[in-house]
Amino acid sequence: MNVEPATPAAIIEAVNISKSFGPVPVLFSVSMDVRPGEVHALIGENGAGKSTLMKILSGFHDPTSGQIRLDGEKTALPANGGAESLGIVLIHQELNLAEQMTVEENVFLGREIRSKGFLDKAAMRAAVQTYLDEIGLDISPTDRISDLTIAQKQMVEIVKAVSRNARILIMDEPTAVLTEEETDVFFRQVEKLKKSGVGIVFVSHKLNEVKTIADRVTILRDGQWIDTRASNDLTPDMMAQMMVGRELSDLYPPMHEADIDxxxxxxxxxxxxxxxxxxxxxxxxxxxxxxxxxxxxxxxxxxxxxxxxxxxxxxxxxxxxxxxxxxxxxxxxxxxLAYLTKDRKEKGLLLDKQMQPNLTLFALPKFVKNFGLDRKAEEDALNRAIRRFDVRAKDRNITVGKLSGGNQQKLLLAKIMECDPxxxxxxxxxxxxxxxxxxxxxxxxxxxxxxxxxxxxxxxxxxxxxxxxxxxxxxxxxxxxxxxxxxxxxxxxxxxxxxxxxxxxxx
Amino acid sequence: MTMMTASDDTATKQAKRPSVDFKTIGPALALLILCVIGFMLNPAFVSEGNLTNLLTRSAFIGIIAVGATFVITAGGIDLSVGSMAAAIAGVMIIIMNGAVETMGTGLATVLLGCGCALVLGIGAGWINGALTTKGKIEAFIVTLGTMGIYRSLVTYFADGGTLSLNFDIRGTYRPVYYDSFLGLPYPVWVFICVAICGWLLLNRTAFGRYCTAIGSNEAVAKYSAINVDRVKTLTYVIQGLCVAFATIIYVPRLGSASASTGVLWELEAIAAVIIGGTVLKGGYGRIGGTILGALILTTIGNILNFTDLISNYLNGTMQGLIIIVAVFLQRSDWKLGKSK
Amino acid sequence: MLLKRTLGAVAAVGLLAFAGTALAQDKIKIGVSYPTPTHAWAAGMNWHAEQAEKRLEALYPDVDLILVNSSDPEAQASALEDLVSVHQIDALVVLPFESEPLTDPVLNVKKSGAWITVVDRGLSQPGIEDLYVAGNNPELGRVSAQYMKGRLKDGDNIVVLRGIPTVIDNERFDAFMAEIEGSGINVLDHKHANWNRDDGFEVMQDFLSRFPDIDAVWAQDDDIAIGVVAALKQAGRDGDGMFVVGGAGMKEIIKGIMDGETLIPVDVLYPPAMIATAMDQTVAAFKSNGPVAGRYILGATLITPENAESYYFPDSPF
Missing domain, CATH: 3.40.50.300 (P-loop containing nucleotide triphosphate hydrolases)
Incomplete structure (x- = not known):
């Protein structure tokens, strides 16, 4: 029905971006562009370089080489979220909300509406209420963030971005913590944003969703650009294979019948x-x-x-x-009897500690010998766990917070299993x-x-x-x-x- | 695959090595610099007598700071230690003076006093701990409260003045501060023992690991089957015990206690802990650093008494500057780490 | 209802005030205000004030002394207001916490018509008080220095331990140095020991490490002197005619002097009992036919074995 221009010019382009952290390279000459009114999915395994690319696109990291073009012109994006003023908003996976403040205060944080030098709370509340109604979120502007569920917090982040007139919205796994219902509501909101001409970068591990919502898909593997294709040309299986680089025959293991007696x-x-x-x-x-x-x-x-x-x-x-x-x-x-929490960053692992104290913390009494800790046994346990759970860390002594999500999860699993439940x-x-x-x-x-x-x-x-x-x-x-x-x-x-x-x- | 990761290891490690080391040796370096300055100002600084004085004097703050390392590592704070020391010293003196008639002025009375000091220290620490954990009041407020309570109790016991130990008991008790064993005064030996026990407890036992875990993230500790309340309470009990030890070696020095006993010891102890590299918000504790921190603080005071180059009125300025510089040295690796 | 209660309260206060006035006509009411004792000297002052209260009230049945102590300057200001409004005092004896913040409150008491006696610490505005009773800080320094000059000879070395850096400390120290000047006695160094035993001990330890030849110590204060003596004994440098001069008049020190102690052979008086002197003189202002108003500066008497007994109060905490 609508006659669309063949390819609208990209708002933002990343051209041949490479990035190294110290001696460690993480991106190798990756290119990606985002056009107005499209959802561009970015997929890849943990550690493929998705987060780094997103941070480069939003100015949180500088590329080691390559350039960022904004509306066709080479730009150095301002650091530390300054790119928001250019309409580029990154929503972090660890939501960036002030927990003890209200929804309204968070949405307008740093650009409060003032009237005669005082905060115009009524105006801000009304504006936030409008956004909340639009998005279909049943919370009040005066609710405290700490009282909301993770899903609701996610929505508040999106409201915050929308209220900032974002042109490019970069979202790191927005649906990871959402239920299907909430995801539907979320996608409706994304469609709306699309129609208003916002370009959206969408990172997800849920390939079905990617298939549903994305217009184009860029696949990264081990810091390399693999392909960028229209999502119509891809199936979730194909995406998975391109991500992993091998046949992913059996995601789920064969089911052994349980003994009902x-x-x-x-x-x-x-x-x-x-x-x-x-x-x-x-x-x-x-x-x-x-x-x-x-x-x-x-x-x-x-x-x-x-x-x-x-x-x-x-x-x-x-x-x-x-x-x-x-x-x-x-x-x-x-x-x-052991319980493995879903909140591995807040309740599961000591992010500022190394792998070894984390691994043995749950089953620590097992490692006590003559009133002291048996350090040899602890070291052995770590060696075993790294093998058994295939935990991949560049350096054994890095703090756990620096591991990728997948490796953190494996370590957490290893920690719980250490007590042989x-x-x-x-x-x-x-x-x-x-x-x-x-x-x-x-x-x-x-x-x-x-x-x-x-x-x-x-x-x-x-x-x-x-x-x-x-x-x-x-x-x-x-x-x-x-x-x-x-x-x-x-x-x-x-x-x-x-x-x-x-x-x-x-x- | 293991081989490959190992080679990656060395690359990252080498890049980090200097900063990590600096953090560990920072306080030691600061102490060394101070000693060199002391020696240059007056060679008598390194005389045996002065070094003995320095070590003995460090023992009070040092022993208390070992306890504070546990409290702070587990994410707490104890402001009551100075007042607690004064209160324990006061009660100890009252008990020993009172026991003279029945028990005489011999060793038994002194042991009774020491025993009471230990019981009081453990009890006072337990009160701080229980109010913090079971009462769910912030440690800062609890110990601010008990700080005032203990301080005013001493003033009350002493009737506003000074409590003095019976002269004959003083004779029996005096060697505990003034006599030596293998060339080192007894307080230094107590300091060394407390330091070694503290180091073992923090670095080599499950309890120490639990303290660190709680200070690092209390929720993770709870989900890791750690009895958070009990461990936190125990850190305050350890603190109380350390205060009792410090008091036991303090009382024989002058044989008296008053409202001005132990004033600001809490801040000196906390300063020693932080100078030593323990993180104030918890989760990372270093007993060795704490010992160095206590030595640094005492050395500053000592050096200032050894020179008349600096106006007396600026003593506080010098102490403040040196503390800040010592901590800056110790943390400078943060800046290096970030700029990479 | 609230209004009713308030009215009731006002009425009650009115009645009380009336009763107060009625009583005040019968008796001479004298308020005595000083800081809550938190160190030994102040505790001694508290004791002497209580002794003087008993003695004076027994002597003059129509005199009523009201002792109030306060834990900080604000509390003392409030206490002064209460003495006027509730007790309707005829005279005030006050040892101000700090000069500046209490000048106005005392001036307000003065305006109520009461007699004002100020003790020890002067107010920041002259002419408010009718009577000023104080120890003599410069004299304390001077008397100490004179004693030193009498015992030491040209070329002898002394060290000085000072109090908390304040005007009192400066007055004592400056007078001491002025007196010692030209005597040939060397003052090796001076450090603050904050009128505290522990600091006295540590500062003296360091002086002993630093200076191999010290002939005498001016500790300025008896608490510091006790720390100094402990350090001297520890280092084994308490012989050879070494002596320490303190100050204030602590009972233990005076007892030592009576017993012929050689390490602290004398003391210089800066007595906490000055509050009793002030109370005596204030009562005298009502009872005596002689004039009382003026400045009453106590001598900084040198306490020696000969006169020590008259300054010894075994029951006082100081």
Missing amino acids: AELVLEVDNLVAPGVGPVSFALRKGEILGFSGLIGSGRTAVFEAICGLNPIEGGSIKLFGRDAGPMTVAAARDQG KIVIIDEPTRGIDVGTKQQIYHFIAALAAEGVSVVVISSEMPEIIGICHRVVVMREGHITGVLTGDHINENEIMRYAAGLKREDLQ
Whole structure:
């Protein structure tokens, strides 16, 4: 219907960009351009150089060689977010919001509307309310950021960018923490931005989404530019292969049937905890049990209560057939029950420490010999973990914060496994990590189950729940609405229970 | 593959090596420079007598600072140590004077006093810790409160004046400060023992690792099966114990305690800890550095007494400058690291 | 309701004030205000004030002394207001925390018609007080120096430990140096020991390391002197006629002098009991037929074994 010009001129172009950090090269002559009104997806494995390229495009890093052209003219972008004044906004993966301030204060941070020298709060509130209505976000401009869910915070970041009249919006995995519903809302907003002529750079590991939303796709691998193509010419499988550079035959390991007569290792009866319950379920030896549901449906809360991280208000828990009352985290660990948090940066790893103290922290009593720490044993443990979990670090002594997300996740997994748990709860096992690492983690989970360890997988990514779990528990608003087995485990069914359209009478 | 990463290793390591080393030897270098300055001002600075005085004097702040290293490493702060020392000294003197009639003026009375000091130190530390963890009040406020309480208690016990130890007990107790073993005064030996125990505890035990983890990120510590409240409380108990040790060697020096005993020791202890390279917001502690920090602080005072080049009124300025320079030396690698 | 309560409170205060006035007509009310004791000298002053209160009230049944101590200058200012408004005092004896911030509050008391006696620390504006009672800081330095000159000879070496850097310290030190000048006695160095035993000990340790030949020490203050003596004994340099001169009149030191102690053979008086002198004179202003107003500067008496007994108060904390 519309007659579009063949190719509108690019707003921003990166031409033959190379970048090294000290002696370490990370980008080799990469080119990319972003046109007005397009969504340009940038994909690649962790460590492929996506983050670096984004930071160069938004002026946070200077390229070692090559040039940035803005509206066709060679430009040196101002550093440290100064590029926002040129209409280039980067939304970091670690959201950049002042936690103790309100939504409205965050959106207008640094460019507050003033009237007669005082803040014009009414004007700012009205403006933010308009944006929130447009985006369909049900929060108030006066809500404190720290009270919002991660998904809502993400939306606030987008509102913030929109309110700054961004011409180029660079988003680092915006959908990683969003549910499908929220992702839909988010994509509608992206479409709107597109129509208004904003160029969007979109980084994601969710290749289906890339296929849906992107107009063009640029693929990076090991700092090299592989290809830039229209997304119509690509399938998610092709993208994955181009990213990894090899056949990705089996993302999910072959499913071994669980022994339905295996002993019960965990029986939860009418558990009540803050935001939960009552819930009842059971876990068998060697089983992979999925927990699905929308974000905030209480999945994490259930297991934080069971593992002693949060108080229990009622109900009973049986571990290996014995009553286990409220436990401390240490007591749960000593009985073979371990919880792996979804928030690896805030709750999982000490980012300013090296790998070794991180690895042994959870199982530290195991490393005590004659009242002191057995440093040799710790060193051996690290060697073992690096081999077993394929943790790749350029330097063993770098702080964990400098590892890529995938390597952090592997290290976190190694840390939890260091205490040899018989039951392990993995919350969002693959959040924000690349497809290659995902595959490794799925295979590892399957191998654990085959050894007789029981695994609970809490995940918002439906394909992985479907791909690796023997049984799936669906939660909604703190209650279990359904338990699915066999062929019933499919997106449709899960979604209907999760959205409250369907509910099993469980007791 | 392992081989390849190893070669990568060396490249990165070499680039980092000088800055890392500077951070470790920074405080030692600062101390060395101070000593050279001291020697140039007056060769008597390196006389055996003066060096012994220096070490003995450092023992009070040094021992307390070892405790403070634990508290600060675990993300806390204790402002009450100076007042706590004064209060413990006061109560110790009252108890020993009171025991003269029943127990005489011998060793038993002194041991009773020391025992009470240890109990009081542990108790006072536990109160700070429990209020911080169970009471969920910021450590700064809790210890600011107890600082005032302990200080006014001494004033009250001493009736505004000075509490003096019974003259005969002083005779029994005096050697603890003034006598030596293998050429080093007893306070220095206590200092060395506390330092070694502290170093082992922080660097070689699970407890030390837990302190570091809590200071680095409390949530991670909690999710890593660490009993955060208990570990934090224990750091304050260790602090209290260190204060008690310092008091036990302080009392025999002058045999008295008053409201002016231990004034500003808390700040000196914290300064020693930070000069030594421990991070004030927690998560990284160095006992060795703390020892050097305490020595640096004492040496500054000593050098200023050894010269009349600087007006007495500017003593504070010199101390402040040297502290800032010492910390700057120690952190200068941050700047180097960033500019790369 | 709030209004009612407020009115009630006002009425109550009014009644109290009336009662106060009625009482005040019967008795001579004298307010005595000084800082809360936080060091030994002040504790001694507190003790002497309490002794004087008992003695004077027993002697004159119609005299009522009201002792108030305050922990900081603001609290003292408030205390002065209360003495006027609640107690309706006829006279005030005040040892100001600091000169500057308390000048106005004392002036306000003066305006109420009360007699003003200022002790030790002068106000920043002259002419407010009717009577000024103080120790003599320059005299303390001078008397100490004279004693030194009497004991030492040309070419002997002394070191000086000073107090907290303040006007008091400067007056004492300057007078000491002026007196010692030309005597041939060398003042090797002077450092601040902050009127504190611990600092006295450490500064003296360093002087001993630095100077191999010291013949005497002027410690200016008895607390410093105690630290100095401990350092001398530690270094084994307490013999050979070495002596220390302190100041103030601490009971332990005076006891030592009575017992013939050679290391601290004398003391120079700067007595905390001056508050009692001020109270006596203030009562005298009402009771005596002789004139009292003026400046009453106590001598900085040299306490020797001969006269020590009359300055010894074993029950005082100082």
